[in-house]
Amino acid sequence: SSELTQDPAVSVALGQTVRITCQGDSLRSNYASWYQQKAGQAPVLVMYGKNNRPSGIPDRISGSSSGSTASLTITGAQAEDEAEYYCNSRSSSGTQVLFGGGTKLTVL
Amino acid sequence: QVQLLESGGGVVQPGGSLRLSCAASGFIFNNYGMHWVRQAPGKELEWVGFSRFDGSKESYRDSVKGRFTLSRDNSKNTLFLQMNSLRAEDTAVYYCVKDVQVAPTAMGFAYDLWGQGTVVIVSS
Numbered sequence: 001s002s003e004l005t006q007d008p009a010v011s012v013a014l015g016q017t018v019r020i021t022c023q024g025d026s027l028r029s030n031y032a033s034w035y036q037q038k039a040g041q042a043p044v045l046v047m048y049g050k051n052n053r054p055s056g057i058p059d060r061i062s063g064s065s066s067g068s069t070a071s072l073t074i075t076g077a078q079a080e081d082e083a084e085y086y087c088n089s090r091s092s093s094g095t096q097v098l099f100g101g102g103t104k105l106t107v108l
Numbered sequence: 109q110v111q112l113l114e115s116g117g118g119v120v121q122p123g124g125s126l127r128l129s130c131a132a133s134g135f136i137f138n139n140y141g142m143h144w145v146r147q148a149p150g151k152e153l154e155w156v157g158f159s160r161f162d163g164s165k166e167s168y169r170d171s172v173k174g175r176f177t178l179s180r181d182n183s184k185n186t187l188f189l190q191m192n193s194l195r196a197e198d199t200a201v202y203y204c205v206k207d208v209q210v211a212p213t214a215m216g217f218a219y220d221l222w223g224q225g226t227v228v229i230v231s232s
Contacts, residue, residue, distance in 0.1 A: 033218040035153070042203060042225060043153065048218035054208070086153050090217050095167055097143070097155035097217045 004032075004087055004100035011106040012077045020103045022070045022087030030089045032070035034063060037084045037102075046085075047072055074105075082107045110134030110221060112204045117226030124194050128226055130187040130204030138162065138182035141207040141216050144189050146200035147225075156202070158215050159187060167215060171197075194230045201225040 004024040012018035022032050031050060035043035045054050047063040060075045070089070074081050087100040116128040130142070144156040157168040159178045166178045177190040187204055204223040207216035 030217075035219075037153075042222040043219075044222070045208065045218060045220045048208060048220075052218075054220055088153070088155070088217050090215060094214065096169060097158070097215065099145075099153040099155060102152045 003091070004089060004098050006085075006087060006100040006103045008101065009104045009106065011108055012074070013108050014079065015076055017073065017075045018077055018105065020072045020074075020085050020105065022072075022089075022100050023068055024089065024098065024100075025068055026089050026092045026098060027065065027068050027070050029092060031065060032063070032087045032089045034070075034072045035086045035088070036081075037086065038082075043086065077105075077107050079107050081105060112206065112221055112223035114202065114204050114223045114226040117202065117228045119229045119231060120194055121232050122195060122230055124230070125190070125192045126194065126228060128189040128191065128202055128204075128228075130189075130223060132185045132187065132204075132206070135206070135221075137180075137185040139210050141209075141212060142180060142187045143205045143207070143216075143219065144178065144187075145203045145205050145219070145222075146198075146228075147203070148197075148200040151200075154200070155217075156189070160215075161207075161211050191228070194228075196230050199228060199230045201227055 033048040037043040113131045143158045157178045175193045179188045203225045205219035206221040208218040208220040
């Protein structure tokens with residue numbers, strides 16, 4: 001079982017805003033990173049650090065954090081945003097890396 | 109071209125061994141921490157282990173400690189994962205991944221480059 005908890009599935013209407021959350025004690029002392037994975041493909045980093053977006057990631061994707069919860073927000077969701085989203089972080093001890101269980105995002 | 113290319117996967121019996129390789133190109137390999145991440149069929153991503161940019165330190169998830177060994181050859185831009193005493197639960201796609209930060213002092217967890225993955229199946 002993962003020490004970072006994500007909702008298994010979330011849905012959003014096309015063009016609306018959706019927030020995907022990640023909860024865990026390690027997030028009190030570490031930022032989360034976020035990955036998008038589409039079926040049959042390797043994951044892609046979409047957000048890391050305080051609010052850093054890698055080159056090529058649209059600015060409708062943003063990140064935030066409060067206490068033990070990190071969030072990934074997609075503003076104006078598009079059909080191509082439909083994917084599995086994973087968070088990860090360093091463990092509280094700093095010796096391991098944790099992944100969340102993933103959230104399947106469906107764009108209706 | 110910036111890429112990671114894994115090889116060495118295959119089918120192995122429980123208790124057997126495999127050595128995975130990851131050939132890096134298009135970036136200064138010895139500036140970056142490297143990791144292996146795996147994904148069992150239909151399951152979530154799972155961090156396996158880490159190699160510090162200079163090869164001076166490795167870290168592993170608890171379930172593979174004592175069985176798996178990470179190493180790297182910075183002269184050949186290659187990362188390795190030696191897997192011994194393999195178990196059915198090690199069956200997964202194994203990804204080689206690169207830290208986003210240059211020469212970090214702490215183990216990174218933001219991976220901006222992923223290989224295509226190599227499949228490991230442990231079965232009798």
